[in-house]
Structures are given as C-alpha cells and as structure tokens.
Amino acid sequence: MSTTTNLTGGKPDVSVGHFGEYGGRFVPEALVAALDELAQMHIQTQSDPTFIAALDELHRTYSGRPSIITEAKRFAAHAGGARIILKREDLNHTGSHKINNVLGQALLTKRMGKSRVIAETGAGQHGVATATAAALMGLDCVVYMGEEDTKRQSLNVDRMKLLGAEVVPVTSGSRTLKDAINEAMRDWVTNVADTHYILGTVAGPHPFPTMVRDFHRIIGDEARAQVIELTGKLPDAVLACVGGGSNAIGIFFPFIEDTSVRLIGLEAGGDGIETGRHASAISGGRPGVLHGARSYLLQDKDGQTRESHSISAGLDYPGVGPEHAYLHDIGRAEYRPITDKEAMEAFSLLSRTEGIIPAIETAHALAGAMKVGNELGPNATLLINLSGRGDKDVETAASYFKNLENLKM
C-alpha cells in the first residue's frame, strides 16, 4: 500500500507526500505534470496483479530474491556477543539493494510509454542497477555522476559503460552526488516528455520518497519473516546505513508498527561531526528544502547547501529522505554518526571474520552493530541490512589501509 508512516505526531497526506512537516514537492512547474502522472501510476500499479506479477518474476528470476539471511557468529564476538543477522542484499544481481527500486521504476517507465531513463549515482551502485535494467528492458540510459565520484568508483563507471549506458561526469559544485542530482533534474526538466528520472533514493519530490520505499520494503518484509523463522521472535534492533536512506527505509518500514524493535540508522560521520567534515544530515544538520523536498540537511545560515564529506561515495550526500526526518522527530528511529575510521575497521573486520567484503556504505551499519551489540549485550538480536558488496571499494580500501600502515611506520 502506498501510505505514509501512520503514527501519531504527523499528518500523513498521500496526495502530496508529506511525512509530518517533511517531504512534499518543491520543484519547477515543468515537472509537476510528470510527477502527478508518476504518483498516479505508482498507486495504480501497487494493486495491479499484472504489474505485481511482472515485478515478482523479475525478483525471482533476475535479481535473485528472496535474498538470504546469514548469521555472523565470528563477527558477533566483536559486537558484545549479540546475535548478528545479516540481510544479504549484497547477493542481489548488481551487488546491492538498489536493483529492487530500479526494476520497479523501469517497469513503470515502460508503462508510461517513455523510452529513456536517467539516473544520478554516487558510489555507482544505483547507476549500475539502472544501466542494468535499461539494458534488460531496451531503454536508453544516461547516468549523471559527480566527477569526483567517477574517480573513486571508476570500476562502476566501466560497468555502466559495458551495460550500454552513457555516463556523464558532473563538474559543477562539489562534483559529487548532490550535483549529479542537480544535473539529472536539469535533464529531466528538459526531456520530461520521453524521459523518466529513476531517482535512486527515498529523497526528492513526491512521489519518490514513498514510491522508492515501497519498492524496497521487500527487504524488510522478507527479513522480518526470516528472522522470526530463525529465532522465533522479532529482533531487538534493526540497523542500516543512511545516506539518502533507501536501504534503511526498506528494512525499517515493515518493523515500524513493532514498537519493541529499535530502528537505528547510521549516518556517515566522516572525520567526526565536531570537525564539520561529515555527511550526517540528521545528526549534524537542520530542516530545510533540497532537491524537491523538506528534510534535514547540511546548510549554512542562508540555506546554501554545505558540502558533505565521507569516505563512502554512496553516503556522501548533504540531505536525507524525509521519512527518516519524520521517524527521527517522532522518536521512532534513532540516527547516529559513524566516522570513516570506525566504518573502515568494521569493513576490515567483517571481511576477516565472515569472508564477506561489504560496501563501505554498509560498513557504517556494521560499525553501528558493534556499538549497539556492546550496549545491549549477548542476549540481544540485531538485524543488519548488508546493503551492498565491496568489490567496487577494493581500491579505496587498499589505499586507506596502506596509508594507515605508512602512518604507523
């Protein structure tokens, strides 16, 4: 169902996508007709058996759903002995949760009779997923990527090109994800007649935050049943990394009514909140409007967006999805910063204890699990969204640890 979070404290309003005071629609008028069409299409297809069957088949026969859960016993020893259960979105085709949303939106694109898709990407995971779906469904595809990110995630640039997509390096502003979204918006305003913008996270104007969440809630729906089957009960806490917040809202959403379950989002703390060099919109920002919606964001006194900083390209974004802002304000979810250093320690630890190299984005959630596990102790069960695999990060990690060794010598 396409409803907004229904808890006390806010007024869910499906028609314009408000989550309390957050969300909404702040866009050039040229996009309104397309957003209205998209919102209507989303609501229709949510209860359309043909659409549901088509998406379900893609999940089963293409991306490999349901994704499994893995109990991380050796890693758990470093997390206060708590029971650690990983939801393996890294095993999806293309290597992250991003494919869930992309397949849904690509099907919608076909339904709307559009022939071209555009996307923004930070780490490249959403760009790769979009390029993949475009190849599968015969759509033209252009991916906007900050020039800075094309360097630190060059493997994914090559993957997108192999898949037939055009990758446009964005040289404006901070040359990262925020600017890639600006450029995608400009393309969309110009080409909206034949182009759908496959936004990759739960941010942006209505209906994106609601729609992208609905395409990702399958993560939480599956995981909730799998954890209950394995342990006989609900987990004590669910953890996920938060940049824009798509993997987090996907796993959180089905647990929102389970008030005994703590929902913990881990933001990119960069060098530490106190240094100002971070990407923690909730922990270190305040409400404002960016990219079409009201939410927490990093900004100066005039409302100019501040540049974010994170070792993880996928979390290097100064905003956050509006539903997270709402869940934070009503106290249903908690958001904590994880520094680059903490994330890289968890990255290394999971690789060495479980034989799973996570994405650096995901490593923030794992670092959070180490902290929360130590706080809650051995009787606790933690469910962590292992949102992506770390192949794309091998170079970044190698140079990070090499520098670290050089420092020690």
Add this chain to the structure above:
Amino acid sequence: MSHLSERLAQLKSENRAAFIAYLPAGFPTVEKSKAAIEVLVKNGADIIEIGFPYSDPIMDGPIIQEAADIALANGAGANEVLEILEFTTNLDVPAVVMTYWNPIEQYGISKFADAIKSANGSGVITPDLSLEEAKPWINESTRAGINNIFVAAPSSLPERLNQVASACSGFVYAASLMGVTGTRTSVSSSAKELVARIRETVQTPVCVGLGVSTPEQAKEVATYADGVIVGSALIKILLEQSNFETGLKELATLTKSLADGIRQAR
C-alpha cells in the same frame, strides 16, 4: 499597487512590452553588480530581476550556475541581496527578487517578505515553490504587500495552469520552453502558445523568460508578451570579458539593442 504593476500598466498603455533584465546579486561582487545594474537601467531595462545566488539552482543552466558560484564565493547572501535590491529601487526602477525556496525558509518566511517590502522591492519570483507548498508564502507576501510570481510551464495541464496563473500577482512568469535558463538560437514556439493559454484564464500581465538572448528574439517575444525577461545573455558578457569596465561597455551595447528591439516590436 506595486511599483512593478504600475510600470507594467504604464507600458501597456504605451503599447509596448517591458524589458526585464536579470542579474544575480553580488556577481561578480556586490559593488560590481550595482554598477552592472546601473548600466542596465541607463540603457533601457524597465524592470530589474535580482537573483538570490543559490548552491543548487536546478532551473538554471551553466551560465547562471557559474555566476551564482562566483557571487557565493565572494560572500553574497541574504543581506547582499537586500542591499542590492534597495540600491536598485533607489534608481526609481521596479525590482523583484528571484530565489529558490530554501533561502526564504531559512531567513524566515514572514521576515523575508517584510525585508523585500522595506527595500521597496515589488515582489519575489519563486521558481521551485510548487503551489501545494506555497500557502504560507502567499499569505505572508500578501500581508507584506508584495507580489508573488510563480513560473508557468508549457507542460502544465489546463486546470493546473489556471491555478498557477491565478496565484500570481504582478505578472505570470511564462517559461518559454521545457528546460533550464541559458542562451538558445531560437525562441521556442511553445512560448506564444503558453502566453495565449494563460491569457484565457487571467488578466494578470504575462512575461516570458528562458532562452531569450538576442535583440531579434526579444523583439519577436515582445510582439505578444507583456514583458521579455533576459538573463543568461547579459551575464555571459560579464563572464567572458576579463576586463570588467570593457564588459560593462559591451553590456550597455547589448542592453540597448535588446531595449530597441522590444520597443520596435509593435
């Protein structure tokens, strides 16, 4: 009635379109942008549109993006926008501010409307404030006695176009095409059609912006619109000319020929 509305009514009685010239506040610096505005006014601009430089201008093409980046790097913010607005209105020319929404929200909606009014600004153009979110702003701008100007697009469906146009005071900003600001080789045919569609629903003057860069294009638009908005073409001169004084001379020449084109249209 705002100074803007008075001037548009006066020009209508003279049977010609208004020439509305856009510059970002503080580009390249506060003092230089004042000098540029003086040049615009002396050479035939009827109304000045002052841009609030913003970090994420999704409706703007590369020229205005670059100008905004320069203005921001040189410290332009709300105070500078208001200072330049007051400077402009002191030249006895109607002036409006164009700003993305977040700077207004962060300044304080009510406070911003009052500040525009006390600088004798006529109104504010809000290119990313969708109607669904606009009620607090419409209330405050109306209370403060300034115009609120929204942008209408060729893609707007009839009912929606009516709502957007009806919400405007001062003028309706008709986006000439589907796209962002910038220079174009020709004016889209969708502009004339959009103006006609808006006129079917409201009496408010309709001014056309986006992609109008040459005297010929301005003249063409001036045959049917109440106002012609030019921005990127003016800024481009100042961006490309490394010597500011020479840039001002070139700006004067283009401004004058744009103004002449508009005056000869009907």
